[in-house]
Amino acid sequence: MKELVKQSYWLRRLLASDPGRRRLAQAGKATLSLVSSVFTTLFLMSHTAVDPLFPAIISGIAGLMGIMIVMDDTKRKKQVTTLLLGLAAVSGVTLGSLAASSPVLVSILMIAAICSAFYFSQHGSRYFSLGMIGFFTIYFSSFLQLSPDQFLWFHLAVGIGILYAFLYNFFIFEDSRQMLRRSTVSFHRQANLTFDLLIEVIKDPELQPSRLKKLGSNVSKLRIYANQVAADLHQQDSTEIWPGLQSGRLRLYIFDTTMFVMTLSESLQKLKEDEALDLKELRHLLVDLLVTLKDADVLDPQPEMRSLQQAEKVVAGIRHQLNYWIMNETDLPDGRLYLIRRIETMASHVTEGAYEVQRDIHFNEGVEHPPAADEEVLDEKEEEAAGLKPAEKKAVQALIAGSIAIVTGYIISPIQPYWVLLTAFIIQLGTETVGRTYLKAFERSVGTFFGAFFGFLAALWLSGHPQIEVALLFLVIFTAFYFLTVSYTVASFFITMMIAFIYDLILGGVTPELLGARVLDTVAGAAIALAVSAFVFPTRTKDKLSAAFHEYFTQLSQLVDEYLTNIKGTKGVKGLAQQALDLDAKMQEIEEESKPAVQDPIFRGDKNLTAVLTVITAINYYAKHLVASPYPKYTSHSRETLDLLTAVQDKLQKNLQGLLHQIETGQHSYRVYDLLDERERVELSVQPGTEDKENLLHHLYYIWKINRSITILRDRLDHLRKR
Known part of the structure; x- marks a missing residue:
């Protein structure tokens, strides 16, 4: 098997x-x-x-x-x-x-x-x-x-x-214990699928757009799976499943693996374009690395260390080959050598993390560590906004929509007048914004229409065979709930088929008129829910997104501030991994909330919003890379360098606070610091050719990227608000 x-x-x-x-x-x-x-x-x-x-x-x-x-x-x-x-x-x-x-x-x-x-x-x-x-x-x-x-x-x-x-x-x-185990298994399966696609990209003579698209889709799925494991680790202690393995250790391994895949996926395309993968040694080393990592069963209680030992040798081979190219002044551009160095660094972290995980499981050597500052749960009461609370607004909307739906139901179908009310209620569930209500109403109507058509045909074909209908009834119920969180259209399709089977079993037959009436009731209920959502205490999608943006950049501000503080001191940055995962989870919330505006099924999507999301996605990518590799502890800096780092930290915080103010008020009159002068001075202040210089410039690289993206985002947000 x-x-x-x-x-x-x-x-x-x-x-x-x-x-x-x-x-x-x-x-x-x-x-x-x-x-x-x-x-x-x-x-x-x-x-x-x-x-x-x-x-x-x-x-x-x-x-x-x-x-x-x-x-x-x-x-x-x-x-x-x-x-x-x-x-x-x-x-x-x-x-x-x-x-x-x-x-x-x-x-x-x-x-x-x-x-x-x-x-x-x-x-x-x-x-x-x-x-x-x-x-x-x-x-x-x-x-x-x-x-x-x-x-x-x-x-x-x-x-x-x-x-x-x-x-x-x-x-x-x-659920809870097995859920975490199954989540990690799903994560490793998805990682292995992505490894296979990466191997195919490496072996391909030319870049194939279809394969790159497929690879991008699988990398996105891996990111979602990583966040799911991180969420499960909040609810379940990993030591109850794998004695000795602390949650922080497993979380860090999941984070490093995800970042390795993302880094390799992004880098391969650039290396292909520069024909760096034509170098036979590099191509073979990368394939060997992926094969050995794929074969490593990291969470096996009786681990086979051979795969990881081989992976460690391959990583050492990449490091040796890279040093050889640098010493012999290969024709590869410096930027591509940096990409190879980045791949080698991330692969080293994954291998070391896997070793630590297997050691803790096998020898039960996990040590309980006090929670880091970023892992502490803060019990702070949110400031309540003036006016009605969201739940109270929803109750008023339900009252108005329900009253209209009852009257409409008696007009359309006096015999069964409550179907319109039922639909309006279901559409209102979990839809905080007008956009979400619109999308759900559309999906419900489409799913109900096609479900009624195929449900009628199935019930007509199976009429007189109640045993088969009952079996199919339970099957469509299972299928409807299985796809409920994936596609509401598909779930509505099977729910309507279920209703067709029930009508046939209870009433002894189903007619097109009967199912047509249910479709009409559904469309009417959906329209009522949408109209009430749009005109009674409406919450626009952009307002909801603004709140999500504010939460995201508040978290980002905390992460980069602590990151720069750690660089100036004696503490490594690896403790920020959970913050990076939380930030990525918040990014997924933004993507989910933006779907009604970006993926409008009828009207064209909002291009300005798409542009804003593109920049925020880039910022999220850079933020994860900040903590993807540990900064050496006990690194000493000159007084001049420390002062420059403090200036970078202060100005970046001012940019972020200005951005937060713009998101909240729409005003963008704040001064933006481009940090170009600070970047030049930092590069000149560190002694050339030293390891300290390489480490410092490497870890500040994504700080410059984040700051540059913030300056771009300022203008994009202004265009979005004016639209």
Whole structure:
């Protein structure tokens, strides 16, 4: 099996596509909980005089939502919330059934549940979860019109669903420990995939745009996987999985590996363009390095040291060859020699880090270190802005959208008027800005349209074969939740197919008119949610992005300030690795928030915003390189050099503070320091030909790059605001 995995790119791509198998675990648990709840309820109810179908549906809803909507930050809180969901579901079934004869009362109950979910979410995600399950149980029980003597059976069905959700979530599939292990496995699979592509690029006689595009995509995925491992290390102590291996050590190894891949990917293209890879020795050394690193199973409890020993020899060979080229004044430009030196340095860090990881695991020599300054958790209360809080605004939006949706629902489809409300509520979930609401509404409408078309065809074809339909029903439920965080369009497609199967099973057939009505209801609900988002307490995408920019550059300011302070003193910069990973995670948030404006499915994307994001992406790349290699400790500087470094630090901070002020107010009247004079003076102040000069100039290189990018960003932000 291992050999098959090694040979097939697409199989390895599939295995690495779900970091930590999170989506698989969540969708699998949700589907198992649903199936278990439904069939257990059917079995128990079949021995009573009660029709088992509708209790089984309620039980399935409870089992499904008990997995999907519990979002607390600790295991204990999740357990309490899961149990409270049972109480909320029982209340929803009871109130929805009692109010079923009064459409007005049902509407009030459903809107109250929605508004409460949003309003009380400011006090914790638990209240949002309770409001959600209350809304759905009111919705389903309102058209079941249960009599009081049936309540007990439906309450029992809810209890069965919650019990299965509790068992699957906290006993049968306990996540946190295995999640970290699976995340690191996914990271290494993705790294190995990228290594293979790098080898192909090295061996290619010419640069192939398609291969470079594929390589860039895989490097981006590796960066995401690295941030996922870093996030898991915040929740799970690595010593519980690999005794002796401290979280800081593993985090540093993940960071170095990611930076090595990014550096090599960027450098290979430039080396190819300058025909440096035509040098047979360099080409063979780089291929040997990637092959040996790929074969190293770093986190194996019984490590095979041969691959790392070979990698160390290859790195030494690159270093020796580089020194030979320098001594013999090769025709390669100095800039390309620097790239090769950078590759050698990063490869050395990866190899050394892998050695340290394997040593700690094998010999349990990990030592508990006190948290560095950048790892401490600061408990600071954010200053509350005047006016309504986001949760309160969302509650008001839900109230208005819900009221309009109820009226619209009765106009479009008096028999089932609440589908418009259901769609409007779902569109409002997790959409803080007008742009996000627009994108989600578009994806929901498109997915529903195509899901209704293919769902009708599938239900028509399978009509009369209930066993096959039930099996496919559970399959599409699993698929919908598996793709929920990847593509909302795909998830909506399978959810609509699920509805087509349910209609066919319950009503004995499905018609184009019935599914067409659901499509119309969906479009109407999406339009209502979008309109309310745009006109009632709207939050523009650019406003949200400005806040994200401010947070990003605040973190960047702290990182570069501590970096320069460390260079002036006696402390290495490697302790900043976590800050660099946090900064990269913040960059991913910016990319996610910008999608509605940059990847507009109908109108053209915002080119000015794209230009701004390009500059910030470059800054993020330079910032990670600041801490990608350790600065030698106990390096002494002359008084003149220290004064110059202090001047660089002060002026860079002024530039960053001016940029933050511009982001916050839109004013850019601050003075920008280009640091060209300081750069020249630093280069002249260090004694030529010394190791200190090489180290200092190397570590200040990305400081100059960051500062230059800040000066460019100032003008780009001004153009963005004027648009």
